[in-house]
Amino acid sequence: MKLINVNHAFVVGLALSSTGMAMISPTYAGEILSDSTKVQVEHPNLVNTFNDVVKMREAVKKSGRFQAAFLAKQAHIDSVLTQPINVPVPKDAGGGYTHEVHKNNYRLMFDAGTLFQITQDPKYANFVKSVLLEYAKLYPTLGAHPEVKSSNPGQLFWQGLNEAVWLVHTIQAYDAVVSHLSKADRKTIEKGVLEPVALFLSEQSPQTFNKVHNHGTWATCAVGMTGYVLDKPEWVEKALYGLDKSGTGGFMRQLDELFSPNGYYNEGPYYQRYALMPFVTFAKAIENNQPERKIFEYRDNVLLKAINTTAQLSYNGLFFPINDAIxxxxxxxxxxxxxxxxxxxxxxxxxxxxIAKQQNRVLLTGDGLKVANALDKGLQTDYQFKTQAFGDGATGDNGAFVVLRSDSSKNASVATVKATSQGLGHGHFDKLGLSYYDQGTEILTDYGAARFLNVVAKFGGRYLPENDSYAQQSIAHNTLIADETSHFNGVTKVGNQHHPKVDLFANTDQVKLVSASIDTAYQGIQLARTTALVSIPDENIDWVIDVFNAQSSTPHQYDLAFHYDGHFIESNFKYQAHTEQLKPLGTANGYQHLWLTASAQTEQSQAISQLTWLNDNGRFYTLSTVNDNNLNVLFARAGANDPNFNLREDKAFVLRVKDQAQHQFVSLLEAHGEYNPAKEYTLKSKTSIQNLSFERKDGVSLIIVELNDGRQYLIAYQQQNKQAQTFDFDGKTYKLKEAVNLFTLTKK
Amino acid sequence: MKLINVNHAFVVGLALSSTGMAMISPTYAGEILSDSTKVQVEHPNLVNTFNDVVKMREAVKKSGRFQAAFLAKQAHIDSVLTQPINVPVPKDAGGGYTHEVHKNNYRLMFDAGTLFQITQDPKYANFVKSVLLEYAKLYPTLGAHPEVKSSNPGQLFWQGLNEAVWLVHTIQAYDAVVSHLSKADRKTIEKGVLEPVALFLSEQSPQTFNKVHNHGTWATCAVGMTGYVLDKPEWVEKALYGLDKSGTGGFMRQLDELFSPNGYYNEGPYYQRYALMPFVTFAKAIENNQPERKIFEYRDNVLLKAINTTAQLSYNGLFFPINDAIxxxxxxxxxxxxxxxxxxxxxxxxxxxxIAKQQNRVLLTGDGLKVANALDKGLQTDYQFKTQAFGDGATGDNGAFVVLRSDSSKNASVATVKATSQGLGHGHFDKLGLSYYDQGTEILTDYGAARFLNVVAKFGGRYLPENDSYAQQSIAHNTLIADETSHFNGVTKVGNQHHPKVDLFANTDQVKLVSASIDTAYQGIQLARTTALVSIPDENIDWVIDVFNAQSSTPHQYDLAFHYDGHFIESNFKYQAHTEQLKPLGTANGYQHLWLTASAQTEQSQAISQLTWLNDNGRFYTLSTVNDNNLNVLFARAGANDPNFNLREDKAFVLRVKDQAQHQFVSLLEAHGEYNPAKEYTLKSKTSIQNLSFERKDGVSLIIVELNDGRQYLIAYQQQNKQAQTFDFDGKTYKLKEAVNLFTLTKK
Incomplete structure (x- = not known):
């Protein structure tokens, strides 16, 4: 194993930092810093500090996760250093050649900078220098990128967003190697490319820089960090408070508005993790340069909450795929x-x-070292996943994304209810949308985004046309659709103006429950959904109870869709499978993309209709729904009107009632049994639900569940968060001790 | 941790066995053995010997895999012992209540017997005794099972097969506890149930006992082992050589006929692993009782070859799913x-x-202990998977199942060609059927069996009607179908009379190749397929080359189906997707079960047609096929005419030519690139195949492949296994050094 030489050109001395911690402060053996970079600026001092670097230099001498990550990175970069430097004239859009080369360049510079700090081998610094000198030649020659299409144009890239990401990485690389550069080189690089890019992103792109949006966060992060390195406090101020330093734009305003008080990001988890990057990167640089700002404590630790919330918004390692999500x-x-x-x-x-252990990826940073050391020592404890309503919006009261978990473990059963606001252009039109996860897999599914990222043959790797025509529409989700139209008629601008209200949230031992409602998704129709996750392991109970009420003064067709993953097993009613010919379910608003594979008029002599499927996780799932208002059940599968085979052929059941002013869908999804063909056994492939009904008594909602072994359960919940309350049922008086209670009924 | 008492009622002494090994031989402290069980019979002495038991008793005192398996088994059985014994009057068919109870009973007795041997705790022996005394009461009252349906009837079970399996387990349990039983109990059990079941399976079921079939193997195994335990050498002789001891039936004849010389079982891997059980169990008992028979050396170690072949016939842990296979x-x-x-x-x-490590399951047997100890010591080495033609039939010349592997590792690329004989009633009608596996997953798929094992709602858990109407038909496979009819017209009896011929098999470093042909699948049509797996890691080459020729004197429609797993990405020709309505592909022979989702008349101006899909393993696959004879391409998906949604909606491309007496489909499947949406990159989503052609020169077949980066390759193979041969191509002379050679052509 080749270890690195740790004696190099730095002269270090101990100093006491402003936080009172002992710090090792570097000065430079030879050169004087350029005019624009004062001598008292320490390098590096963005995400990594010199103090971090000293520790990393020690860490790579000892075997462990950090050393392994370092050696892997070094091997990769060493192989790159043998290849010629390539800084092409910008030409291609995203995914194209020059786009990918410039992306790759900032990654390589970033890594080489880190390696220079750790190894002090000048070849890494020289690489960064050589690349930057090329950029310093190129950048002044550039105007607007030839493929500019968005409202946030770039010069090196088709989008200013990419330009900001380039600078975020590049300024860190520069910070890492600046001590190695001659005054002349520093001047060439700073004047030729670093300052011009920073000015382009700020002064010359005010509409993006001042915008309270993740593109703005990348821009302010880039410019602010450049300000720290080039010692331009003015740039830092503008990054923090907007070009006019008024606070109407800038990083602090973004911090105020883009996350809710508990760290939920308006567009949903998929974009939350993307938005997170510039926030935590710039915040870390602020913390290292101006600890007095206490940036991580800002807004009651909102950034730490945002990080934690991002992890919370996952199941079995994958983010909840609401809205446009891969x-x-x-x-x-x-x-x-x-x-x-x-x-x-x-x-x-x-x-x-x-979480870090599952990520299995070690960062070559000071914090990465702390994580690696802790994992080497086996210090991790189980991450606690929570049942929580993640309030949406700057004040947290624009609805919520509600996560109900059977327990705190990674593979617990989870139901999510999307009572959030629209989530801007990447939002889907599924107010009160439900998803359900069990034993590691998605059971009631969300289509996510219709997109094959970067696959050129699939619409250039961009969002597919079917993302608009299907994936974003209401029928592509587990929600209620009136009259075959989408919520807000599928208009984002209207959707952005409204959000549901969370009426009740309860987290008890056996039952986790949320009630939410919205009366703006459709004009003149109130929608209200109550979803409860019931888990009683000792009694083999794993249920999702779902009550979806639509109320209007005029008659409508109401569809409640349940998209599921699995193989259909059976129903307790007759259906007509369309065996000789398939036709689309409808003509517009996403309905045109579903093949109608079977239809049924349920048997009104039966109290409930039941549908069973088998998931690949080996478990059976039965959806029981109360029969009334001449309930129809439609079987559907995506893929119609899809001339390029862009859609996955996901399956759904659609529960339908026609010509009703009011209808309440009362359903219970039971997880049961096991199919184990490898070991040749099958357990409990039949549901245990015998009956299901709903009543309202004394202001309390009651769901009565009868099992075929004679057990009976009563789930009672208040309409709103209220005080303890009593109600009579079947000749007895019950008292609600919490917002929701489960009672075991005795057999008569 | 509670360990067991190893001092018990046995008095042991050292003796020299007939094989010259030191053995510990038990005698019994108290009782005299029953008349039918001579004193010199050692117990146990079937799969386990007393010598094994002594080692197991020591092993459970030390921590390790074996102790862990023992403690788990003990905990399970201890919980069972608290429950009442249940030996119900037989009533139900397979999957029903009494069926499952009797199955469970033999498993419990078997485990309790083992635990008695290891722990010497009489509670385990008493459990076996109590259950057997109940059976001794019940069995004499029984006649034919009320649900008897098959030609192999039972009394305890609806099938005699289950009765044999019951005795195979029960006689081992009895062998384990007999030393603990009183003479009276022994007599009651032996006369009441063990002898009657053995006689039922042999004298009273001659048609099964003498049959050369896996049902016969179970019966002879059960009766032969019972003969050893009850000291009835006559029963052993009948088990080995048939009821008349002529050798026309019995275990030895089964060993001669059911496996091919290299251990391939006629029905395919799924049934091979099932058939294996009675073979290895009885053979182990024979080895322990009559080592002079050298049973494991019989037929050039055919049983060891059969075990090894079963492991070889798998990919990424799963058996190749040809024929009826879960x-x-x-x-x-x-x-x-x-x-x-x-x-x-x-x-x-x-x-x-x-393999044992991947199985992750420790047997409480002498051999199980050897495996556990070896794994505890980490002695395992990589299992070597082989490129091999597994000859079919008793003499190994009834065709072959051919496995081509890119290397010997578990996750190598693998192509299989099914040039086997029919495989009896569980055989599918896919002569020369192709499958392909890559990076851990199935790429060109075999439907396997249409069955949800033991799922009552799905046709009682039996083979579904769609198994006959779809899964067994030729169109459900990757083979050639003439005139929309199945091979042998779908008649098993006809299929059993014929088999393909393997014309060429070559295993070279870069190319593994098989050619096989059959002229009986269709009257008047000769089918010949050559499949080559080409793997050159250094040049990023992962190809399956496939040449399928159909030759007749009269015109036919020829379809070549490629069933695939993945999402369709693109084609290099225009197709008409059926977006507004789907209709079945055909009307019979499985065609009625496929929806026709798109159709294309390929562009005859293009030399090749290309179809690309993306598998969930993250890799792209492109099928390139030479355009000629007005090739049509049909896109299809299973699920039509399936009123109970019994079929998986698997996808296929069907290449079709019409009104041709002769057509040769020349195709190349390239594995390429990577789709990594988690890390947000996509590499090489486009195929590198630019052109493909086929020529015959001087008795040599040539496939010429041109890549879009200018590389050209020539794959040359002989028609038959012949001597080295030269041929001219493009003005140069080449020499074949092996049956197949790959040449890199120089650019002009």
Whole structure:
């Protein structure tokens, strides 16, 4: 094993930092810093400090996760250093050649900078220098990128967003190697490219820089960090408070508005993890440069909450795929690797190490070292997943994303109810949408985004046309659709103006419950959904109870869709499968993309209709629904009107009532049994639910569940959060001790 | 941790066995054995010997895999012992209540017997005794089972097969506890149930007992082992050589006929692992009782070869799912756990431990202990998977199942060609059927069996009607179908009379190749397929080359189906997707079960047609096919005419030519690139195949492949296994050094 030389050109001395901690402060053996970079600026001092570097230099001498990560990175970069430097004239859009080359360049510079700090081998610094000198030649020659399309144009890239990401990485690389550069080189690089890019992103792109939006966060992060390195406090101020330093724009305003008080990001988990990166990166740089700002304590620790919430918004390692989301994106994403490391660096919470262990990716940073050392020592404890209503919006009262978990473990059963606001352009039109996860897999599914990221043949790797025409529409989700139209008629601008209200949230031992409602998704129709997750392991009970009420003064067709993953097993009613010919379910608003594979008029002599499927996780799932108002059940599968085969052929049941002013869908999804063809046994493939009914008594909602072994349960919940309350049922008086209670009824 | 008392009622002494090994031989402290069980019979002495038991008693005192398995088994059985014994009057068919209870009883007795041997705790022996005394009361009252349906009737069970399996387990349990039983109890049990069941399975069921079939193997195994325990050498003789001891039936004849010389079982891997169990169990008992028979050396070690072949016939832990196969069945099946343990006990081959480690299941037997100890010591070495033609039939010349592997590792690329004989009633009609596996998953798929094992709602858990109407038909497979009819017109009896011929098999470094042909699948049509797996890691080449020729004197429609797993990405030709309505592909022979989702007349101006899909393993696959004879491409998906939603909606491309007497489909499937949405990159989503052509020169077949980066390759193979041969191509002379050679062409 080749270890690195740790004696190099730095002369270090001990000093006491403003936080009172002993710090090792570097000065430079030879050169004087350029005019624009005062001598008292320490390098590096963004995400990594010189103090971190000293520790990293020691760490790579000892075997362990950190050394392994370092050696892997070094091997990769060493192989790159043998290849010619490539800084092409910008030409291509996202995914194209020059786009990918410039992206790759900032990653390589970033890594080489880190390696220079750790190894002090000048070849790494020289690489960064050589690349930057090329950029210093190129950048002044550039105007607007030839492929500019968005409202946030770039010069190196088609989007200013990419330009900001480039600078976020590049300024860190520069910070890492600046001590090695001659005054002349520093001037060339700073004047030729670093300052111009920073000015382009700020003064010359005010609409983005001042915007309270993740593009703005990347821009302010880039410019602010450049300000620290080039010692331009004015740039830092503008990054923090907007170009006019008024606070109407800038990083602090973004911190105020883009996250809710408990750290939920308006667009949902998929974009939350993306937005997280510039927030935590710039915050870490602020903390290292101006600890007096106490940036991580700002807004009651909102950044730490945002990091934690990102982890909370996952199941079995993958983010809840609401809105436009690539479903395979999960907690091992680099953005959350950074977030978790920084959060652990601040809090030393050992539960974060559990996430870090699953991420299985070690950062070559000071915080990355802390995480690696802690994991080497086995300090991780189980991360505690929570049943929680994540309030949406700057004040947290624009609805909520509600996560109900059977317990705190990674593979607990989970129901989520999307009572959030719209989530801007990437939002889907599924107010009160339900998802359900069990034994590691998604059972009631969300389509996520219709997109094959970067696959050129699939619409250039962008969002597919079917993302608009299907994936975003209401029928593509587990929610209620009136008259085959989407919520807010599928208009984002209207959706952005409204949000549901969370009426009740209860987290008890056996039952986790949320009630939420909205009367703006459709004009003249009130929608209200109550979803309860009931888990009693000792009694083999794993249920999702779902009560969805639609109320209007005029008759409508109401559809309640349940998209599911699995193989259909049976129903307790007759259906007509469309065996010789398939036709689409409808003509518009997403309905045109579903094949109608079977239809049924349920048997009104039966109290409930039941549908059973088998998931690949080996468990059976039965949806029982109360029969009334001539309930119809439609079987559907995505893929109609899809000329390029862009859609996955996901399956759904659609419960339908026609010509009703009011209808309440009362359903219970039971998880049961096991199919184990490998060991050749099958257990309990039939549901145990015999009957299901709903009543309202004395202001209390009652769900009565009868099992075929004679057990009976009563789930009672208040309409709103109220005081303890009594009600009579079947000749007895019951008292609600919490917002929801489960009672075991005795057999008569 | 509670350990067991190893001092018990046995008096042991050292003796020299007939094989010259030191053995510990037990005698019994108190009682005289019953008349039918001579004193010189050692107990136990079937799969386990007393010598094994002594070692197991020591092993459970030390921590390790074996102790852990023992403690788990003990905990399970201890919980069972608290429950009342249940020996109900037989009533139900397979999957029903009494069926499952009687199955469970033999498992419990078997385990309790083992625990008695290890712990010497009489509670385990008393449990076996009590259950057997109940059976001794019940069995004499029984006639034919009320649900008897098959030609192999039972009394305790609806099938005699289950009765044999019952006795195979029960006689081992009895053997384990007999030393603990009073003379009276022994007489009651032996006369009341053990002898009657053995006589029922032999004298009273001659048609099964003498049959050369896996049902016969179970029966002879049960009766033969009972003969050893009850000291009835006559029963052993009948088990080995048939009721008339002529050798026309019985275990030895089954050994001669049911496996091919290299251990391939006629019905395919799924039934091979099932058939294996009675073979290895009885053979182990024979070895322990009559080592002079050298049963494991019989037929050039055919049983050891059969065990090894079962493991070879798997990919990523799952058996190749040809014929009627449940696709999730794999090498961790209990039958192969037994097989691998017994084989390791004999051979000590450390590669077998690799399989055992993946099985992750420790047997409480002498061989199980050897495996557990070896795994505790980490002695396993990589199991070597082989490129091999597994000859079919008793003499190995009834065709072959051919496995082509890119290397010997578990996750190598694998192509299989099914040039086997029919495989009796569970055989599918896919002569020369192709499957392909890559990076851990199935890429060109075999439907396997249409069955939800033991799921009552799905046709009682039996083979579904769609197994006959779809899964067994030719169109459900990756083979050639003439005139929309299945091979042998779908008649098993006809299929059983014929088999393909393997014309060429070559295993070279870069290319593995098989050519096989059959002229009886269709009257008047000769089918010949050549499949080559080409793997050159250094040049990023992972190809399956496939040349399927159909030759007749009269015109036909020829379809070549490629069933695939993945999401369709693109084609290089225009197709008409059926977006507004779907209709079945055809009307019969399985075609009625496929929806026609798109159709295309390929562009005859293009030399090749290309279809690309993306598998969930993250890799792209492109099928390139030479355009000629007005090739049509049809896109299809299973699920039509399936009123109960019994079928999986698997997808296929069907290449079709019409009104041709002769057509040769020349195709190349390229594995390429990577789709990694989690890390947000996509590499090489486009195929690199630019052109493909086929020529015959001087008796040599040539496939010419051109890549879009300018590389050109020539794959040349002989028509038959012949001597080295030269041919001219493009003005140069080439020489074939092996049956197949790959040449890199220089650019002009």
């Amino acid at each position: 479903k395979s994106k999960g907690i091992d994403t680099i953005e959350l690797v950074n977030g978790i490391a920084i959060a652990y660096g601040i809090t030393s919470e050992t539960g974060l190490l559990d | 696709k999730s069945k794999g090498i961790d099946t209990i039958e192969l756990v037994n097989g691998i343990a017994i084989a390791y006990g004999i051979t000590s081959e450390t590669g077998l431990l690799d």
